[in-house]
Amino acid sequence: MVKGWLIAAGVITATFIAGFFIYLFILMAGDYVVDEKDLVLNSATVLTNHNGDVITKIYAENREVVSIKDIPEDVRNAFVAVEDARFYKHHGLDVRAIGRALYKDILAGSKVEGGSTITQQLAKNVFLSHEKSWLRKTKEGIIAINLERKYSKDKILEMYLNQIYFGHGAYGIQSASKTYFNKDVQDLSVAEGALLAGLPKAPSHYSPIKHPEASKKRRNLVIDLMEKHDFLSPAEAVRAKGREIALEVVQEKSNPAYSTYIDMVMEEAKKKYHLSREELRQGGYKIVVPMDVKAQQLVYSSFQNATYFVGTGAAGPEGAMVLINGKTGGIIAVQGGREHVTEGLNRVEVKQQPGSAFKPVAVYAPALEEKEAKPYSLLKDEELDFNGYAPKNYNGKYKGKMSMVEAVRDSANIPAVWLLNELGVKKSKTYLEEQGMPIDDKGLGIALGGLDDGVTPLQMASAYRAFYFGGKTVDTHVISKIYDANGELVGKSKQKEKKVWSKQTAWYMTRMLQEVVKRGTGSDGEERMEIAGKTGTTNFEAVERGNTDAWFAGYTPEIVGAVWIGYDRTTKEQYLNSGSSKAVLLFKNVVNQLPSQRGLVFKKPEDVKDLEPPIEMPEINSLKAEFSAGDYGMPAIKLTWSPSSDKRLQYKIYAVNDGDEEHLDTVTGKGEYMVSAKFLFSLPDFYIAPYNPQTNQEGKPSNQVSVSLFPGLSQNGSSGEAKHVSAPAKKKDAGKAKKHSGKPKGGKGKKKSKKH
16 A cells, blocks of 8 residues: 555656746647647538528538537536636646546556546647547647637637537537427526536436436536536536426437528539538538428328339339429429439439420420410411421321410320421420520420430429519529538529510410310329420330330429439330329429418419400301491391300301302391391392401301292292302302401401311
């Protein structure tokens, strides 16, 4: 026993003798050893919405740095009591503690007690490895003393409390407070602070989540030490120990629903603000994003539903979906694949064949803008060969002619190709470039979305945005604002719009695309708000009825989106055996569940014409003719028929005499017409034909009637009785007829030869 005392005394004496020289060495070596850049702690970057609500974090270490001023004094004292009771009295090294530790180690013949101060622990954790050697301890002491020279005690304690690990992924006192109690550090009680102070020694062993009893005992030990060192009165200590441990655990977990979005945030931060992924994980930035959390979660959960992804491959096809705030261009939800992983393939930015979803942006809108056609202009719909390019309608049926409205609604192929041929490929490509989709293709296959490289879902969504929002595209973004760790604004998104279409063209397209969803190829499923959009399917020629791509691009009055479904690589073994209806249903399923979208309707801009409903062409078999009193009481012939309820429909009046027919007049919305008295001398036959002014199309002629002056006699007799004859089979030229001023085009009385 005496021998042990002598050895211990000798060691301690030698330590003190060497102290002076060590101190001089420390002063000289300090600046070399301490690199202040290492004191910059890794801090989590926080993603918030525009209301400031935290959505998720990006981090290497889940840490949120706080000021010492935000840490209650009782919480600080808890750490000082258990880790370094003489913290405010020493200068980095506690000689008493070191001597005591050395003595106990020597007596025990091994290391049984540590003598490290809080400053030394900070030095070790920040600057040194965790190896156990005298050299490392020497470095630790050098760094600790120099830290004390450069920083105040409060600053050292602040760095320490922000640096240490508390278990369950929480680095620093603020993250620990959020993890275990779901509160900011400034709101911690004495008992809660004591519990946290007991964790750093062995975070796993003293975890209140896994080992509540051990955690409580450790907490009570800290409280006893706080009383021992006069940080608490006996009464305060008793009350603190009497508090039950009330956890409200909020563990930071990686949400797979945010994977694509976070990747796009990192990519945009690098591209626009020159911040690397590593910097975001460590720099403690605050990024305000336009994400709609509910929409993002709905998109993600929908992608886990196999009913939308139907194909022949064992794993099923892949997919991509993006939703954009139509007004701002902010991406509110995005999914780059069914099982997208961090830094994985983001299919929202992968080019695919758009199929018929390309027709509105490549053909119909450009044709309207260039006044090459109007919504009800008749387009050719018959089997045609364009210098060796002979497309077919998907259903193998042809109407001869159909309006643009019908062609868009029914997704007919021939009208789109024919109209592109009339418009010109060069003109179409100019508009595509304006929409942010430059292509190298030169053939008429552009009309059907048959492209060499294709376009991305993000490009399609951006292009469709212009159809409702004033004819303008907008730059999309996932970062609205970004602030550094000091709260300084690094940058913000700028809403750059580009005008592509007139408001009139944009509104006509919206109305036609509504027809697609109401009565056309996009009518599958229900919609709880108005939706406009277009489907697209690309055939896989190697397999009958097989497809490579299925699309829906569309929008509500607030949200624009695009959905793509397909395989990354289509083969005879794996291909789509479903069509665009799955993409339609997926889009509607998401937007239908968003409360903000329910009941929304498209509002027509004040300075544009609305697209009128189509005029239906009826058959007329109710024409009658009778004598009547005309102008000034003169005898005349009155024609009557049952008119359509649509007052926009026009009726062309024809007279037939000896096989020649003459167009007399055109009336609008009426069911009667008074024939001029001059025809009393010839008493010809009469018929009418409905005429659609939207399409400039004449319908099937009515029944043919005439009047006779004498019943039972020939037409030249005089009976005043009407007779019905068959409808005309052929119109012949009959010279010039009387002109009627103010009548529609085609109704000026000229005789025409027509075939019906």
